[in-house]
Amino acid sequence: DTGVSQDPRHKITKRGQNVTFRCDPISEHNRLYWYRQTLGQGPEFLTYFQNEAQLEKSRLLSDRFSAERPKGSFSTLEIQRTEQGDSAMYLCASSSMQGHEQYFGPGTRLTVT
């Protein structure tokens, strides 16, 4: 069990550019979650997958954000036309179908200049 991994760990981009992040969950976990965390705040839920199906989306997930999990394994989160307000830590978590505990990855820190 290597835990949840995320790539890249850091991303600096200019306003208006598109960025994509990847998350690899714990191998036997069916459920995958994306969160966003800004400085001094707790993580905020963005979206959730069960296998390849995206089952829940927060109102925080604007039209510029899209997430996929095409084969029910890894997931990608894309932000189009980035804005300075998108600067945050983007966290991925996974859980098993039976378990309620969510295990987090190290996060991708995005800086939009």
Add this chain to the structure above:
Amino acid sequence: QKEVEQDPGPLSVPEGAIVSLNCTYSNSAFQYFMWYRQYSRKGPELLMYTYSSGNKEDGRFTAQVDKSSKYISLFIRDSQPSDSATYLCASRRSGGGADGLTFGKGTHLIIQP
């Protein structure tokens, strides 16, 4: 009013002291409660998970949930400098599907050697 409230601190205590960290929540549908530890610029690490009211102990850590007062506590015995981190409480509803966690802001804990 946020659904989960947590004093951001900082809370500074001497090494060896018993630490008490607390959260309150407002959503009566919350049934599952977690405590995460987060070091600077890292992902949250799951410490404790409890269902409904009651106590749970794991080594130096004890989690308590009082649903009648909507109060969540984490106690750390024999605190160590390595316990210095931000502690996040999180909750979610019951139900067949999985939900995103609702987090507090986190309490910054400093253990002084």
